[in-house]
Amino acid sequence: MANSWRHERWDSLRLLTPNWQTDLPGYAYAGPDPDGYLTAVEVADLIAGYAAASAAPVRTGTAVTSLRRTEDGYAVVTTAGEFRCRTVVLASGACNLPSVPDWQAAVPAKVDQLTPFDYRAPDQLADGGVLVVGASATGVQLADEIRRSGRPVVLSVGEHVRLPRLYRGRDVLWWMAASGVWDQRFDELDDLDRARRLPSPQLAGTPERRTLDLNALVADGVELVGRWAALRDGRALFSGGLRNVFSLADLKMRRLLSTFDEWAERTGAAADAPDPYAPTGVPESARLQLDLGSGEIRTIVWATGYRPDYAWLDVPVLDGRGRLRHEGGVVDSAASPGLYALGLPVLRRRKSTFLYGIEDDAREIVGHLAGHLAGHVAGW
């Protein structure tokens, strides 16, 4: 139960979504700190509590090893026997495997490599320099805590989403929820593909509600380099385009914050005065390469994202890039009637991958599923 939160997260991880937002259907956070952020263990306990309260028939410790079509539905082969069913909802998560570049295999052997699945805490790392690759939620959080352990940290930064933790006295995720950003529907977005590929925001849930952007990391002593573009002769080669990824992120953040201002103005919502923020500081000269054989870097932490694991899916529903073909969670219906998905990026709304965001999607998906069972040919 809550396997991903018990076994696939590092020790210090807290949700980046605040407690008031962490509500499962009919099972809202009722603790003393609505503005705080749950630890991974607390999330696991929350989910276990929800399972008990809803009395859902959960079969724990049971992995699905194959899913295939039958005459009138699906055969689900598991480590505890085979099931037959007419419909299936894939809720196996968007983050089952780390997504790591191919050249990982060519990194010199004396450099340790970890993904967020192996990483637990800084004291597990060799003394010495750490190269954290990727500056989205996972990367900034790990770079921060590893730097605080006293190790030199180099952070390789590609395109990213910059956000302040608080804006005008409220959690930035409050603004996004209140102004309707999270509820934007997949079929209303101009560039759905892009929205689905958007990296997670540079946010951390800390008791101090601290902003963890690149400026904060640089102030802690983290060194920034560009996107890791290639590995050649044992040297990591970084993009020289760092300044532009900063501009893009600053511009997008400024645009987003001004939509909050406009929304507050329009609705008369009470809020503090707009906060000033500094543009992302461009390093005097960012290094373009790093010799991985020199001993400077003892560990590489790949915070380059996650991907789903569909190895067990024996139904032809993946596209050329291994992504599930689906329309708002209805999986490619010609090839697989009655097959659904939940919990993928912008499945039906921007909030689709958040714990609290799945509820609305689930209701609609279940509606479609019920129609399918009743023999209706439903569209959206």
Add this chain to the structure above:
Amino acid sequence: MTEVSTSSGTAENGVNVQALLDAREALKSAPEAAQFTWRASSKWQNGVHSTTRVQNFYGLGQEQSHKTETVFDADHPAVFAAEDNGITPIEYLLVGLASCLTAGVASVAQNRGIQLRSVESTVEGQHDIRGILGDPDVRNGYNDIKVTFTIDADATPEEIEALVAQSQKRSAVFDALTNPTNVTVEVA
């Protein structure tokens, strides 16, 4: 996080954005057609003067050709004791970068419905020539390149900044200069 509308409004910058968007759609189902080969052929003249010709390329699954052949002379200036029959090779990189970013600004502006009145830029590349003269501690290429745009358009300063940022994001030459590329040089 917020997407910019792709409706082109009434702006007319002379870029056929619809054709580009259509091409992007079409290439989704035919990625082979997206494989292009750009070519140039060069011939030594005398001294450090060479002439490079460009006309044919390959793309969309077949041989293609520019309307006319373009001939580029490259040489070194008199301060390098050369005859200065053309610009230096490394200056061609600046030509490529400026023209690529400018094309990007025009395309993005068209896509975002922004009318341009003028787009000008200057490009400066900082180059320590001790590298090419054999100093092992100095790199051969540019240390730093700076592009400065002056843009007059029906847009806020912030929208103009976003145009320039997006043009870098989509620029082939910006990418080629900021990221390493495998280069094979061999003798036929």
